[in-house]
Amino acid sequence: MGTAAHTETELSLVERMKEGDPSAYKHAVRHYSPSMLAVARFYLDHANADEVVQDCWVSVIDAIQKFEGRSGLKTWLHRIVANRCKNQIRSSSREVVTDFSDSLDPDLANRFKPSGRWKAPPQARFHESAEALMETEALNDCLDKHLSALPETQRSALMLYEAHQHASGEVCNILDVSASNLRVLLHRARQKVFLMVEAFQETGEC
Amino acid sequence: MLMCRDLARIASDYIDDELGTRQNLSVKVHLMMCKGCRTFIDNLRTSTELMTYHSSFKVDEDFLRRIDERVTDALKAHQSGKSNQD
Numbered sequence: 001m002g003t004a005a006h007t008e009t010e011l012s013l014v015e016r017m018k019e020g021d022p023s024a025y026k027h028a029v030r031h032y033s034p035s036m037l038a039v040a041r042f043y044l045d046h047a048n049a050d051e052v053v054q055d056c057w058v059s060v061i062d063a064i065q066k067f068e069g070r071s072g073l074k075t076w077l078h079r080i081v082a083n084r085c086k087n088q089i090r091s092s093s094r095e096v097v098t099d100f101s102d103s104l105d106p107d108l109a110n111r112f113k114p115s116g117r118w119k120a121p122p123q124a125r126f127h128e129s130a131e132a133l134m135e136t137e138a139l140n141d142c143l144d145k146h147l148s149a150l151p152e153t154q155r156s157a158l159m160l161y162e163a164h165q166h167a168s169g170e171v172c173n174i175l176d177v178s179a180s181n182l183r184v185l186l187h188r189a190r191q192k193v194f195l196m197v198e199a200f201q202e203t204g205e206c
Numbered sequence: 207m208l209m210c211r212d213l214a215r216i217a218s219d220y221i222d223d224e225l226g227t228r229q230n231l232s233v234k235v236h237l238m239m240c241k242g243c244r245t246f247i248d249n250l251r252t253s254t255e256l257m258t259y260h261s262s263f264k265v266d267e268d269f270l271r272r273i274d275e276r277v278t279d280a281l282k283a284h285q286s287g288k289s290n291q292d
């Protein structure tokens with residue numbers, strides 16, 4: 001979250017990192033790299049994103065000494081990644097191109113009549129809760145596959161907001177998007193997940 | 207009047223409670239009358255919750271090991287830099 005909600009483990013992890021404890025770094029690298037990559041891939045292609053995340057970890061060794069805990073460690077790391085990406089984009093004058101023009105996914109848009117009513121309404125409620133659904137291994141794999149096919153921008157927004165539970169103001173900051181554009185990214189990504197789970201429930205296949 | 211397609215456009219805002227009072231009310235009224243949209247909202251909400259349980263972005267172990275190596279080297283350089291100053 002955006003507020004400085006520190007757990008005991010996070011504080012002791014930071015202390016150990018400040019002391020240069022290699023095992024603390026090993027733990028932190030595993031814990032925080034996935035979401036740091038989500039941030040980096042919002043801005044950069046895969047190869048450059050990988051590189052930025054690696055460089056960030058090296059820079060953290062010095063920077064952590066100045067970490068005062070005003071934000072959580074995760075938020076702090078995400079900001080470092082975002083800033084580095086923004087600098088890189090500025091120097092290469094590459095821009096992040098994203099379509100914010102329609103909040104409706106094209107595949108979902110096809111399911112309405114010209115009048116605006118459903119032509120093909122969702123037939124059934126998903127059988128189980130999200131928690132129970134996640135226990136289906138095939139669905140889990142399917143979700144993996146579809147998430148990796150999402151545009152990076154949508155996926156990063158989804159990851160940071162949903163999976164990593166950042167507050168929306170914080171996600172806007174990290175990804176440098178307006179609040180209304182974040183809403184579009186989130187909604188587009190959620191519709192993809194919805195369409196995927198629906199197809200999976202109907203056919204049993206990914 | 208709010209049509210199903212309009213509702214689908216703002217469904218996430220409804221789920222996250224980001225709509226203004228008036229729009230929120232017209233969604234609620236529509237949902238009372240429309241089974242398709244009720245199912246849609248329920249399923250979109252479940253889809254959203256799925257993401258909380260799904261910790262994706264599985265990073266490959268090679269990538270993590272490369273970071274470990276660079277961090278280890280940097281830590282060593284850092285330590286020897288410090289002891290040189292002492």
Ligand SMILES: [Zn+2]
Pocket residue numbers: 118209210213236240241242243
């Ligand atoms: Zn409807």
